[in-house]
Amino acid sequence: MNGTAVRWFAFLESNTTGTGREFCARARARGLRPVLLTRDAARYPYVTEDAVDTLELDTSDLDAVVSACRGLAEGTGLAGITSSSEYFVADAARAAARLGLPAADGDAIARCRSKDLQRAALAAHGVPVPAWTAVSDVAAAVRAADAVGHPVVLKPVSGSGSSGVRLCRDRAETEEWARVLFGRATDERGNAVPARVLVEAAVDGPEFSVETFDGDVVTVVAKHTAPAPHFVETGHDIPAPLDAGASAELGDTALAALKALGLGWGAAHTEIRRSADGPVVIEVNPRLAGGMIPVAVRAATGTDLVDAVIARAAGLDTPPGVSVPEAGAGHAAVRFVIAAGEGRVKAVTGIREAGAAPGVVVAVPTAVVGRQVRITHSFQDRLGCVVATGSGTAQAATRAEQAAGLIGIELEEPATPEKGNGGR
Numbered sequence: 001m002n003g004t005a006v007r008w009f010a011f012l013e014s015n016t017t018g019t020g021r022e023f024c025a026r027a028r029a030r031g032l033r034p035v036l037l038t039r040d041a042a043r044y045p046y047v048t049e050d051a052v053d054t055l056e057l058d059t060s061d062l063d064a065v066v067s068a069c070r071g072l073a074e075g076t077g078l079a080g081i082t083s084s085s086e087y088f089v090a091d092a093a094r095a096a097a098r099l100g101l102p103a104a105d106g107d108a109i110a111r112c113r114s115k116d117l118q119r120a121a122l123a124a125h126g127v128p129v130p131a132w133t134a135v136s137d138v139a140a141a142v143r144a145a146d147a148v149g150h151p152v153v154l155k156p157v158s159g160s161g162s163s164g165v166r167l168c169r170d171r172a173e174t175e176e177w178a179r180v181l182f183g184r185a186t187d188e189r190g191n192a193v194p195a196r197v198l199v200e201a202a203v204d205g206p207e208f209s210v211e212t213f214d215g216d217v218v219t220v221v222a223k224h225t226a227p228a229p230h231f232v233e234t235g236h237d238i239p240a241p242l243d244a245g246a247s248a249e250l251g252d253t254a255l256a257a258l259k260a261l262g263l264g265w266g267a268a269h270t271e272i273r274r275s276a277d278g279p280v281v282i283e284v285n286p287r288l289a290g291g292m293i294p295v296a297v298r299a300a301t302g303t304d305l306v307d308a309v310i311a312r313a314a315g316l317d318t319p320p321g322v323s324v325p326e327a328g329a330g331h332a333a334v335r336f337v338i339a340a341g342e343g344r345v346k347a348v349t350g351i352r353e354a355g356a357a358p359g360v361v362v363a364v365p366t367a368v369v370g371r372q373v374r375i376t377h378s379f380q381d382r383l384g385c386v387v388a389t390g391s392g393t394a395q396a397a398t399r400a401e402q403a404a405g406l407i408g409i410e411l412e413e414p415a416t417p418e419k420g421n422g423g424r
Contacts, residue, residue, distance in 0.1 A: 006033040007077040009314060010069050012092040013037070013059050013085040014044050016366070019294050019306055020084045021046040026307045032079050032314065037068055045368060059088065065095045073099060080313035086113070089287045102315045108262040109286040115157045115198050118261065118284060125260035127253070128280045132200035141178035142171055144199040150174070153231075156181060157196040163378040167202055167229035174199075203282070205275040208240050210254035211289055211297060213308055215264040217251035219297055221289075222393075223271075226338070230377035235400065236293055236334040238300045241393045246274070253279040261286075266312045267305055269293070291379070292334050292362065296387045299361045300332035300396075329389035332361075335400040337384030343411030345371045345383075350406040354386055357406065359399040362387040367409050383409045 009032040014020030024034040024046070035053040036044065039060075047054060057064050072078045080101050083092040090113060094106035111117045116134035123129055133144035134157055145152045145168065154177050155165040164181055168174040182195045207223040222240035226232040240247065254270035261284060269289035271282045288294055294305045311317065345367050354363035367373060367383035375381060386403040390396030 006031065007079040008033050008035050008072045008075075009079045009310065010034075010072060010081045011036050012065060012081065012083040012088040012095065013039075015084045015086070015290055016043060019288070019290065019292065020044060021050065022295065022306045023082075023084050023310065024050060024052050026304070026310045029307070030310055030314065030316065032310070033076075035072065037065060059091075062091050062094060065091060066098050069095055069099055080310070080315065082309060082313040084288065084290075086285065086287060086290070089113075096313065102313055104265040104286065105262060112261050112263060112284055112286045113158060115155070115283065116196065119198070119200075122257055122260050122281055122284075125256070127257050127260050128278065130200040130203050130280060130282070132198055134196050134198055135178075136196055138175060138178040138182060141197055141199055142175050145171065145174040148199060148201045151202040153198075153200050153202050154178060154181060155198050155200075157198055163376070163380075165231050166377070167231075169229070173229075203273040203275050203280045205273045205280075207271065207273050207282070208242075208250055209236075209289060209293070210250055210270045210272060211293065211305065212251075212254055212258065212264075212268045212270065213305060214266065214312070215255065215258065217254065218303055218305065219301060220247045220250050221293060221297075226377075232338070232377055232379065232381055233291055234336050234338055234382075235397070236291065236296060237393050237397060238293070238296045238332045238334075250274065250279055253281060254284075257281050257284050267309050291336075291382075292385050292387055295362055296332040296334050298328070299387060299389050300328045300330060302328035329359075329396075330391060331393055331396040332387060332389045333393070333396040333400040334385065334387050335397070335404040336382040337365075337386075337404050337407050337409060339367075339373050339375060339381045339383050339409070341411060342374050343372075345369050345373060345409060346412045347408075347410040348384075349408040349410065351384075354403040354406040357388070357399065357403040359388040359390050359396065360386060360403045361389060363403055363407065365407065365409070373409075373411060 009027040027034040037055050041047050041054040081092050081096040083089050090106045090110040093103040096103035119129050119132050131148050135141045135144050151169045166177050181197050209221045211218045220240045222237040224235035258264045267288040269285040272279045298304045348365045363386045365384045384407045386400045388399035
C-alpha cells in the first residue's frame with residue numbers, strides 16, 4: 001500500500017453475498033480509504049474489481065487485529081473499524097474500543113450472538129420469545145422438544161444466514177436433525193467444536209424484520225422464506241405492507257429487545273414473527289441487515305444505512321440520510337435467485353438484461369464461474385439478487401421477481417441450467 005494523506009477505514013472481514021462492496025464504496029464517498037483485514041482476500045471478488053487495499057492476517061486473533069489497526073493509525077491515521085460480517089462484528093467493536101475509536105459494546109454484541117444468552121436476557125426483561133431450551137446432545141434435544149411440544153425449530157446456538165435451521169414436526173425428525181447438527185459443529189475457521197443447539201417452539205405467523213439505528217426505527221421489512229422445513233430468505237418487501245398500528249407494535253418490540261440486550265448504538269436488525277398473540281422476537285442481530293436490505297431501504301426511503309454505519313464508526317456527523325432522508329421511490333423489493341440443483345457454475349447470464357428491466361436498481365450475481373454450488377438450505381443457496389422499486393408493494397415485488405427470472409446460472413453436469421425463481 002502506498003502512502004497517502006487520506007485516513008484509513010478498516011473492515012474486519014466482509015459478508016460475501018450482501019453489502020460488503022457497498023461498505024467500501026461508502027467509505028470512499030466519505031473521503032476515507034477502505035482497507036480489508038482478512039485471512040483470505042480471494043474470498044471477496046469485489047476487492048480486486050474495486051481495487052480495495054487488503055491486509056492479510058489471522059482475523060480470529062484480536063491482538064493481531066489491534067496491532068494491524070494500530071499500524072494504520074500510526075501511518076496516515078485510522079478513522080474507524082467495523083465489519084459487515086456477522087462473525088466479526090464483536091471483535092471489530094472490541095478493536096475499535098482498544099484504539100479509542102467510536103464503537104458499540106463488543107461484549108454486549110458477543111452475548112447477543114449467542115442465541116441462548118440472548119433469549120435468556122430477552123425473557124428476563126419481559127420481551128416475548130418462543131419457549132426454548134439449549135442442549136448439548138441428541139438425547140437432550142429430543143427431551144427438550146417433547147417438553148416444548150412439536151413442531152419445534154432446531155438451530156445452532158451460534159450462526160447466521162439460516163445455516164442449520166430446520167423445522168422438526170415430530171420426535172423422529174428432531175432426533176435426525178439433532179444428529180446432523182451435533183455431527184458437523186465447527187467454528188468460523190472450520191475447526192470442530194463442542195456443539196450447543198437451541199430447541200424452540202415453532203411460532204406461526206408472518207415474519208418481519210425491524211431495521212433500527214441508534215435506537216430509532218428506520219423501517220419494517222416483510223420477509224419471504226422458502227417452504228418448511230427450512231427458512232432460507234428468498235425476498236424482502238420494504239416497507240412491509242402493514243397498517244401504522246402493526247408497524248409501531250413491531251418497532252416497539254424491537255426497541256425493547258435492544259434495550260434488554262444493552263444495545264442501541266448504530267445499526268441492528270431484529271427478526272420478529274407476528275403471531276396470533278402478538279409479536280415474538282426470533283432473533284436480534286447486532287449489525288446492519290444483510291441480504292441487500294440496506295440497498296432496498298435506500299431505494300425505497302432515501303435513507304442510506306450503510307453510509308450511516310460508516311459515519312457512526314468514524315465519528316463523523318450523523319448522516320442526513322438517517323434523520324432527513326432524500327426522496328425515495330416509496331417501495332422496494334428484493335428477490336433472490338435460488339439454487340435449484342448442484343454442480344459447478346459454467347456461466348452466468350442475463351445480468352445486463354435484469355439490470356435494464358423496469359424499476360431495477362441492482363441486479364448482481366453472487367455465484368461466479370467455477371464455484372461449486374451445493375444445496376445447503378442456507379443463504380449460500382442464493383446465487384443472485386435483484387432490487388427493484390415501484391409505486392406500491394405489488395409493483396416492486398413483480399418487477400423484482402420478473403428481473404430475477406432473467407438471470408440464468410448454468411451448471412455443469414450433473415446439474416441442469418437453472419433460472420432465477422424470483423423467490424417463489
